[in-house]
Amino acid sequence: MDFDIVTFGSAVIDTFVHTDVAERKNFIYYPVGGKILIQDLTFSIGGGGTNTAVAFARLGLKTGCICKVGDDANGKMILSLLKDENVRFIGSIDKEKMSGYSVILDSKGGERTILTYKGANNDIALKELKAGTWKTKWLYYSALLEESFETQKKMATLLHKQGTKLAFNPSSYIINKEDFSGLLKICDVLIVNKEEAAMICKRFKKKTNDPWASIHELGANEILITDKDNPAVCFDGVQRYSIQPHKNLKVVERTGAGDAFASGFVAGRIVGWPLAECLALGLKESESVITSRGAKNKLLRMSLT
Numbered sequence: 001m002d003f004d005i006v007t008f009g010s011a012v013i014d015t016f017v018h019t020d021v022a023e024r025k026n027f028i029y030y031p032v033g034g035k036i037l038i039q040d041l042t043f044s045i046g047g048g049g050t051n052t053a054v055a056f057a058r059l060g061l062k063t064g065c066i067c068k069v070g071d072d073a074n075g076k077m078i079l080s081l082l083k084d085e086n087v088r089f090i091g092s093i094d095k096e097k098m099s100g101y102s103v104i105l106d107s108k109g110g111e112r113t114i115l116t117y118k119g120a121n122n123d124i125a126l127k128e129l130k131a132g133t134w135k136t137k138w139l140y141y142s143a144l145l146e147e148s149f150e151t152q153k154k155m156a157t158l159l160h161k162q163g164t165k166l167a168f169n170p171s172s173y174i175i176n177k178e179d180f181s182g183l184l185k186i187c188d189v190l191i192v193n194k195e196e197a198a199m200i201c202k203r204f205k206k207k208t209n210d211p212w213a214s215i216h217e218l219g220a221n222e223i224l225i226t227d228k229d230n231p232a233v234c235f236d237g238v239q240r241y242s243i244q245p246h247k248n249l250k251v252v253e254r255t256g257a258g259d260a261f262a263s264g265f266v267a268g269r270i271v272g273w274p275l276a277e278c279l280a281l282g283l284k285e286s287e288s289v290i291t292s293r294g295a296k297n298k299l300l301r302m303s304l305t
């Protein structure tokens with residue numbers, strides 16, 4: 001099998017619980033012993049691995065997804081979605097742990113708190129993956145912990161030698177706790193938000209005033225930093241490109257915004273678009289996702305090739 005891109009990340013069932021509870025001082029308060037009515041309840045399939053795989057496949061790229069699900073009804077739902085979306089599942093099924101599950105508590109003001117159960121997601125071993133039976137031009141890594149992260153590192157080293165390119169979207173947990181310096185060195189595109197960029201600079205004792213330049217020195221070729229409705233800026237070691245998200249957009253649910261921007265951007269890179277056009281596609285994907293609930297429903301369908 002020959003893929004344009006293989007994503008490697010989490011697969012979870014997202015349950016969106018929308019209540020009328022308002023935020024107060026950065027907290028969503030639920031009274032002890034209270035019973036709170038849910039105004040709106042929606043389920044969707046999420047997780048960085050599946051979100052980005054669906055985004056790439058809808059853009060016409062030959063896409064594989066490495067993720068791990070439980071041997072349960074939720075796992076079956078995840079696999080059937082991947083199939084329906086033309087994504088080839090090349091991950092594994094856990095006989096013991098359940099599929100990942102997140103509860104997204106949406107407040108009245110549109111903010112949210114996520115409770116997440118990682119389940120099968122953390123246990124992906126290299127030997128389960130039948131590496132060698134497929135090839136890919138690109139790998140896209142979103143954050144996974146424990147054994148799965150170790151496997152990501154081993155696989156990146158192996159495939160890098162064969163010329164596979166790597167896009168990487170680490171989380172704050174990886175940045176603060178794991179050794180990912182080797183991944184940075186072979187990373188073609190690093191995608192982080194502003195806070196994560198600052199954490200990387202601090203972790204490697206680099207200057208924080210220009211995180212693009214600092215992270216470039218750590219080895220990443222191209223660095224894209226997003227910052228909510230402030231400009232998303234990308235640096236290729238020579239030039240900077242920037243795009244301004246629309247202000248006052250009606251944000252319905254922001255889960256998946258980062259995944260959507262990153263996958264639009266990377267898809268553009270895969271087909272060789274100039275950076276400015278990749279930014280425009282990333283922005284279009286993210287704005288489409290945040291103006292509806294669920295991280296995938298509104299991912300764009302168009303062919304880049």
Ligand SMILES: Nc1ncnc2c1ncn2[C@@H]1O[C@H](COP(=O)(O)OP(=O)(O)OP(=O)(O)O)[C@@H](O)[C@H]1O
Pocket residue numbers: 192193194226227228229231232245246247248249251254255256257258259261282283286287290
């Ligand atoms: N309030 C907003 N208004 C307009 N666009 C937004 C807003 N929030 C996010 N976006 C869009 O989504 C992109 C990614 O958002 P952000 O910088 O918050 O990423 P993130 O923190 O990685 O998100 P995630 O929590 O999904 O990982 C932004 O660059 C922008 O295009």
Ligand SMILES: [Mg+2]
Pocket residue numbers: 193258259
């Ligand atoms: Mg993010």
